[in-house]
Amino acid sequence: MKIICIGRNYANHIEELKNERPSEPVVFMKPDSAILLKQHPFVIPEFSEDIHHEIELIVKISKVGKYIEPKFAHKYYDEISVGIDFTARDLQAKLKAKGLPWEKAKAFDGSAVIGEFLPKSQFVSLENVTFELTNNNVTVQKGNSEMMMWNIDELISHVSQFFTLKIGDIIFTGTPEGVAAVKPDDVLEGFLEGRKLFRIQVK
Numbered sequence: 457m458k459i460i461c462i463g464r465n466y467a468n469h470i471e472e473l474k475n476e477r478p479s480e481p482v483v484f485m486k487p488d489s490a491i492l493l494k495q496h497p498f499v500i501p502e503f504s505e506d507i508h509h510e511i512e513l514i515v516k517i518s519k520v521g522k523y524i525e526p527k528f529a530h531k532y533y534d535e536i537s538v539g540i541d542f543t544a545r546d547l548q549a550k551l552k553a554k555g556l557p558w559e560k561a562k563a564f565d566g567s568a569v570i571g572e573f574l575p576k577s578q579f580v581s582l583e584n585v586t587f588e589l590t591n592n593n594v595t596v597q598k599g600n601s602e603m604m605m606w607n608i609d610e611l612i613s614h615v616s617q618f619f620t621l622k623i624g625d626i627i628f629t630g631t632p633e634g635v636a637a638v639k640p641d642d643v644l645e646g647f648l649e650g651r652k653l654f655r656i657q658v659k
Contacts, residue, residue, distance in 0.1 A: 465630025599632030
């Protein structure tokens with residue numbers, strides 16, 4: 457399976473990092489080795505002193521597809537959740553300054569937290585879903601899918617023009633504002649419409 461990630465999909469997050477607003481979705485990928493194993497802590501890697509949390513609404517692909525039209529995209533996933541795209545912000549800044557790819561800063565081992573998946577049928581509208589991240593019981597990020605520049609179906613259609621989507625692939629749909637550094641002993645918890653779907657300890 458592969459993890460397809462979308463950057464710069466929330467206007468407020470673009471502003472907080474002073475990035476340029478894109479004309480189409482920014483796409484990057486993580487290997488399956490980036491998945492943080494269940495019940496394992498997130499260990500801050502030695503190569504970074506500025507690891508940021510980025511909570512995101514995530515989607516699991518349930519059907520093989522290529523060149524998917526937006527109006528048919530809803531047929532290609534049945535479950536959603538929340539996850540964290542951990543980012544080595546200091547390393548990413550150096551790579552961006554040189555015009556180099558982000559993978560070292562975004563795709564390292566343990567950089568993808570995947571929460572418990574829920575059937576999308578449990579939600580009235582996927583274009584109005586609230587999610588949040590707490591750090592030591594304090595809300596640090598909160599977003600709603602209605603704030604996305606490109607919604608889930610539009611993202612699935614876009615990425616399927618470049619990559620064949622396969623069963624089990626996961627799409628990270630972008631993070632809202634509020635990204636910040638983590639430190640040892642932090643406890644991160646992710647919620648979707650008030651339901652806790654992951655709990656991660658930082659070491």
